[in-house]
Amino acid sequence: MTPAQPALLATLPAADDASVPDYVRDLERSAAYLPAPQREQLRRAWAIGAAAHVGQSRKSGEPYITHPVAVAGVLADQGLDVETLVAAILHDTIEDTPLTREAIATEFGDTVAELVDGVTKLDKLQFRDRQEATAESFRKMLLAMSRDLRVILIKLADRLHNMRTLGAQSPEARRRIASETLEIYAPIAQRLGMNLIKAELQDLGFRALHPWRHAVIEKRIRTQPVVRRESLVQIEAHLAQRLAKEKVLHRLVSRVKSPWSIYSKMRAEHKTLAQVMDVFGFRIVVRSVPDCYHALGVVHAAYKPLDSRFRDFVAIPKANGYQSLHTVLFGPYGSPIEVQIRTEEMDLVAERGIAAHWTYKHGGEGPNIAQSRAHSWIAGLVESQRATGSSLEFLENVKVDLFPDEVYLFTPKGDIMALPRNSTALDFAYAVHTDVGNRAVAARVDGKLVPLRTKLASGQRVEIITAKSSAPKPQWLEFVVSGKARTSIRQQLKQLEHEDAVQLGHRMLDRALEALQTSLERVPAVRLDAYLSEHRYPRLEALLADIALGNRMPQQVAQALVRESPGKAAQRAADRVPRAGDKILITGAERGVVSFANCCLPVPGDEIMGYHTAGKGVVVHRLDCPNVIDYRKSPDRWVDIGWDREVSGDFSAALKIEVDNRPGALAQVAAAIAEAESNIDRVEYLDRDANMAVMRFAIEVGDRRHLADVIRRVRRLGVVLGVQRM
Structure with a gap:
């Protein structure tokens, strides 16, 4: 603990019952499932947090400490452990108060300190703009999530309480925060199976972005016609009676759509409000998986099922661990009946996702299916962020992976893989393994040979055909949709471009050194190392790539390595008798370092020359191109090139x-x-x-x-x- 901490902790408010505010009592009531000693820790955390945030207020005028305590209350409603609740109470202290990570670790242990640190935003670093700060903050949060999933639970609860109290913000801030919530946080909650939090985030975000539309839909839900309410009761009674006759122990509840889900369906399916509202929804919760299928038979006997609208997410769970049977029935009043059938365990996971039955490293029954799926997803994101150049690019890849719908595909061995909707055979290849994607040439879908850009549908069996000589192409980025495929292709293209740049740069430097009657092998190692060190190149390959890209002229590098004056070097190059093999030969496959001019469009067989352009490498022109006259004025940038014997590509x-x-x-x-x-x-x-x-x-x-x-x-x-x- 730093010297400032004892003084801070000395100012703790009294923790006797009379002085404890109502909002802390509400938290303790929500956390009644915890043992008494752990509830004492919550009160201690509130006392430390209140002292740390003393003098700070929210925009609504309330003491700031009310916010983190409310965040802990959201998590207590989900049944989270004491470490998560304590971390939630203290989640803004490192960022906004004198309290340090070390002080938190001393008082509550390293785990709580790690959770608080994981949630802390990167406000102390300087970013170009708010967008980049958000992206970098998200990247840090992801890395903390990979160590402990409870970080994202605190972050989601923090966002939920901020959305509940959004009214104190300016209109511009409300729109920005609501948009970010709908684009990132609600989809993350859905991806982690936390449907209760997801639904509230979506509804609050919708209300903030489109208050008038939200009000219209909400009023329509609240004032449903009496005829519809009576119809709902009749259908519910009929289903309950049929299930009871079959002795299926169950809990039957009618489902009411939220304003956001109604609005989303109207936009996605181009339906009117009346068409979307004219649907009855029920959930049947039973004891076991066999009871799910028994109940399905009962409801299909009661009302005829709608063809092609049955989905079995029990046998094939969604990517976020969600399990349920979905069916749509022909209703007696001309309206479809949507029915979900699941067990109590599945219902808990569907509502709370990774927060359901929270078990951590020590003890418990092991992670539930949502936690296992979340760990796999986050592990994939961690792998992706290591290969991604910028935080903004990484955040875009994550957004792509947050699709609400998936396609479920089978490998040749019968394993099931879940991919985002509109995924192609190439996305499947990269999902299997990065090396499989990099070497992919075609695919077999249900036994038929198809190109890699073919879009896949649920239930298809996919086999990827590879070839050792194959390599990723820039065009692949135009049709892949998964973040992993996009990141892997970009990384491999950069690697291939670097290799091509090194090879071309080597040939260009060799040619420049030959003009000075020497070679790279004959340059003393000490001199070469001194040049690399002077110009801050970590190794020779970096210098060669820079030469190919036009950032350094090969003649100037050669002169520096030979240590001759430019005049003497030019004279020696002029005196040298040119040989037939002087031209640098290209195959057309040199990625990123050789490009072909749009003004004359050279093709293999044309007489060509190269012009060395900074940042672009060598731009190839036909010798009869009108622009060549201008390029002759810069002989140091002129590159003698020709076509290799084997030229590939179009x-x-x-x-x-x-x-x-x-x-x-x-x-x-x-x-x-x-x-x-x-x-x-x-x-x-x-x-x-x-x-x-x-x-x-x-x-x-x-x-x-x-x-x-x-x-x-x-x-x-x-x-x-x-x-x-x-």
């Missing part, structure tokens, strides 16, 4: 095609290009009148010969008046 080219302006002409040209095995990227009209149309076709070809073949096929068409490469 290259962009453009054709200017004049045709008779008659119906079907465009289709004939497109068909001819396709027959030549070339893809059309884009078509645009350059000119058009009653007799003739001039079009620009952006196409992909393998090399100059392939381009010539495309031009020949197009010229043969009767509707074509002329073809010219652009």
Whole structure:
């Protein structure tokens, strides 16, 4: 404990019954399930927290300590352990008061101190903007969650109480906090199976963002017609009677939709308020899993089920551990009846998620299914954040993973995998293993060969086909949806780009050193190390990559390594007799360090040159490109390059095609290009009148010969008046 702490703790308020405020008594009543000595700890935590926050008020004017005590009350309602409740009472002390982590650890133990520290925001660091601060705070919270899931429970309870007391904030702050709640915190609560907290967060967020819409829907729920209420009672009585006859012990409750769920359904399914409200909902809670299926048979006998609307989340739980049978029945009043059937244990997990039956490392029955799923999810997020460049990118990936709906897929061995909706075969490959995703070339879905961009549906059996020579492509980022796939692809592309940059930089530096009649191997190691140290390169590869990217000129590096004056080095380079092998050969697959100019669109077979551009690497132009005249003015940036014997990939080219302006002409040209095995990227009209149309076709070809073949096929068409490469 620091010297400041004894003075702080000396000012603790009296903890006798007469001086304890009502809000602390409310907390103790909610935590009545705890033994008396543990409830004493809560009172001690309140006393320390009140002393730490003395003089601080909320925007509503109340003493600040009322907020953390209310947060602990939310968690007590969920049945959390004493360590979590104490940490909740003290969760703002490290951030906003003189109380230190060490003082908390001394008083309540390391676990409580770790929980408080995990919830503390990073307000002491400087960020570019609020968005980045939020993202970095979330990253820290995630790392704390990975050590102890109770951190996120405190954070969610903190957010819930802030939402309950949002009225004291300015309109702008209300909108910002509500939007953040709906985008991040409510989906996290759902992902952790905490439906009670999720539902309240969503409803409070909806009320803050759209008060008028919320009021209209809430009034409609409150003033339901008498006829509807009577219908609900009749259906409930009929179902209860049928279940009792079958001797199924049960608890039957009618479900009322929240304003947010009604509003979301209206938007998602483009329905009117009347259509969404015209649905009866019931939950049947039974004793065991066999009773679930027995009850399902009873309700299907009572009312006919709606085809294709049955979902079995008991056999295949949702990603957040949620289990239940869902069915929709034809109602007697023309309205559908939505029924959920689950056990008491499933109902507890569905309502409270990871907070249900809280068990920690010591003792207990072990984690429930929601806790196990949450641990797996967070472990995946931790792996993702290690490979992510920025906090903002990581937060976006997390948002992608917080989809309310999942697809459930089978591996060839029959294992079940849950992925976000709209996931593709490539998302599945990365979910299996990062290496499987990196080497994926195609997939078999239910035995049929499909491309990696194919979207998957629940129940499909997926097998990934891999090849050792395969590698991720930038285009993959356009169709993957899971955060893990996106992060893994970006990381691998960066690695491949770095490797290509190192190789190209090596060739460029070698060529510059050869012009000075030496080589990299002949440069003394001491001199090379001194150069790397002077320019703060950790190793040679970093320097070579920088050369390839145009951030350092190879001639200048070579001169520094040889230690010659620029004039003498230029003279020696001029005196040297050039050899046929002087050109740097490219394959077209050098990712991120070699690009092809849009002004002349070079393809393999063209005579080419390279221009060294800072940050972009080598930009390749055709020698007959009009811009080359300007580049000759900077000979130090000119790169002698040529095509390697083996060139791979497709290259962009453009054709200017004049045709008779008659119906079907465009289709004939497109068909001819396709027959030549070339893809059309884009078509645009350059000119058009009653007799003739001039079009620009952006196409992909393998090399100059392939381009010539495309031009020949197009010229043969009767509707074509002329073809010219652009």
